[in-house]
Amino acid sequence: MTTLSALAGRVATRPAPLTKSRPAALGMLGVALAVGLLEALPRLGIVDSRFLPPFSTMARSLAGQLTTAEFWTATGQTLRGWALGLAIAMAAGIAAGVVVGSVPLLRALTASTIEFLRPIPSVALIPLVVLIYGSEMPSALVLVVYASFWQVLVQVLYGVADVDPVVRDTARSYRFSRRAVVRTVVWPTAMPYVVTGFRLAASVALILEITAELIIGVPGLGRSIGVAQSSGAVAETYALVLVVGVIGVLVNVLARAVERRALRWHTSVRGDL
Amino acid sequence: MAHLGAGGLVKRVLTTLALPAVLVAAWWFASAHSTSFFWPPLRTIVEAFPETWTADPWLHDVLPSLARLAIGYLIALAAGAGLGVAIGSSRTLREICEPVLEFLRAVPPPVLIPVIALFAGYTGWTSKIITIALGCVWPILLNTIEGVRSLDEVLRDTARSYGLGRVATLWHVVLRGASPRIATGARQALSIGVILMVISELFGANRGLGAAIVQFQRGFAIPQMWTGIILLGLIGVALSALFRLVEHRALAWYRGLRQAERGA
Incomplete structure (x- = not known):
């Protein structure tokens, strides 16, 4: 706490020294406080340690897990299901979005259907996929693809609609082929939207993958959490939840990195403009 | 859109419904002639609908589910916007909280269910409401922080120099200014809330919309299961329409502002 008040005091006296390390240092402080709280609450008996073990116990359980083959198999299964579902949703969403978005009549005809299908919660499909595929990987895949497909499709549609009509007409008067128009006019305009769609879809896909594992019992980290919880392995449950959270953070970081890399040339990312 | 002729209107209705x-x-x-066990004729499903969703399941499954969703969601909205304003107003606090909040948001909400089950078991209303509230709060919270952070400094200073009180500033300047971002967060939270409403009932098997659908599936009552899936889909659509209606009214000033800025 002394460091906190010291830091706060320094900030108050010397406003806005925009150093890069300050947010990082404060962020580390925040993480340290959270970990300290997780350690202190059960140790001081404020929360029953049968329900919330101290952080050190979780960490020890996690370290133990990291040496087992099952843990890495489950992690691999989760990541594979997530990546495969996301890839299918991206491919289908981009293809459908570019085709539908480029043809005004098609766009007008499909608008209401998309608006209707999109908010249908993908978990509504759980009973159906359980009947058809049981607790196997395709069950999770269907849910992941359904949920993330709409995120991508809607963003691609926005992107294609954003194409400057003058540019499009110019390309047409220069007799660009249809393929060349898509490659040189539509795609660069839609790219930022596609990347946004990717970022949204990446986190939705992870939610659905974990849900399918937890609820249906598709092999993966979600199922491990369910098993640990129902067998009363409390520290293990929390350790696995932490792992899933870290994967979620990594997915976000990865998505943002992809965003920056794919849009190097775009004004929203370029620093030199 | 206002000056659509009768012909235009007909055309629009046609393209919407076609x-x-x-x-x-x-x-x-x-x-129609499907003999597949999993894909019964739509006719059978439609006929099963009124017999399946009579007054009793509406009263004991559907409405309680929706009530839990509403309570959890409103708690998340109040807590997320309140905490978001507090955290967003202080740069230091924001920088301290940011990594922890990013982590909490990145945890897929369904894993909350086993954790909450550890504490309270998973049978009553409370655990389900906590699940929904805890899952919905992060997008609202983070978006509110972002909205408060990006408030126009000039507006704040103007409010101060006009001697606006703290409460008035909070209400008219801070919350108003952040409301488009709060709405973005609330929209993301709504779809998470619907997901959690359903799966919280799949986990703790008592009554509720999700529990009812799973019971049909386990009992191989396939047309009834389909009616449940369709009902759930309709609820999802209705909620998103309701959300858009509320947002449309609450943010009317914002749309007007944007249009004016674009010089339309």
């Missing part, structure tokens, strides 16, 4: 009509018709005829 594809849905074709799709439903296709489902109807393609499944």
Whole structure:
């Protein structure tokens, strides 16, 4: 706490020294406080340690897990299901979005259907996929693809609609082929939207993958959490939840990195403009 | 849109309804003679609908589910916007909280269920409401922080120099200014809330919309299961329409502002 008040005091006296390390240092402080709280609450008996073990116990359980083959198999299964579902949703969403978005009549005809299908919660499909595929990987895949497909499709549609009509007409008067128009006019305009769609879809896909594992019992980290919880392995449950959270953070970081890399040339990312 | 002629209106209605009509018709005829166990004829499903969703399941499954969703969601909205304003107003606090909040948001909400089950078991209303509230709060919280952070400094200073009180500033300047971002967060939270409403009932097997659908599935009552899936879909659509209606009214000033800025 002394460091906190010291830091706060320094900030108050010397406003806005925009150093890069300050947010990082404060962020580390925040993480340290959270970990300290997780350690202190059960140790001081404020929360029953049968329900919330101290952080050190979780960490020890996690370290133990990291040496087992099952843990890495489950992690691999989760990541594979997530990546495969996301890839299918991206491919289908981009293809459908570019085709539908480029043809005004098609766009007008499909608008209401998309608006209707999109908010249908993908978990509504759980009973159906359980009947058809049981607790196997395709069950999770269907849910992941359904949920993330709409995120991508809607963003691609926005992107294609954003194409400057003058540019499009110019390309047409220069007799660009249809393929060349898509490659040189539509795609660069839609790219930022596609990347946004990717970022949204990446986190939705992870939610659905974990849900399918937890609820249906598709092999993966979600199922491990369910098993640990129902067998009363409390520290293990929390350790696995932490792992899933870290994967979620990594997915976000990865998505943002992809965003920056794919849009190097775009004004929203370029620093030199 | 205001000066659409009668012909334009007819055309719009036609384009809106054409594809849905074709799709439903296709489902109807393609499944008409279906003997597949999983894909009963649409006719059977439609006939099963009124007998399945009578007054009793509405009162004991559907409405309680929706009530839990509403309570959890409103708690998340109040807590997320309140905490978001507090955290967003202080740069230091924001920088301290940011990594922890990013982590909490990145945890897929369904894993909350086993954790909450550890504490309270998973049978009553409370655990389900906590699940929904805890899952919905992060997008609202983070978006509110972002909205408060990006408030126009000039507006704040103007409010101060006009001697606006703290409460008035909070209400008219801070919350108002952040409301478009709060709405973005609230929209993301709504779809998470619907997901959690359903799966919280799949986990703790008592009554509720999700529990009812799973019971149909386990009892191999396939047409009834389909009616449940369709009902759930309709609820999702209705909630998102309701959300858009509320947002449309609450943010009318914002749309007007944007249009004015674009010089339209």
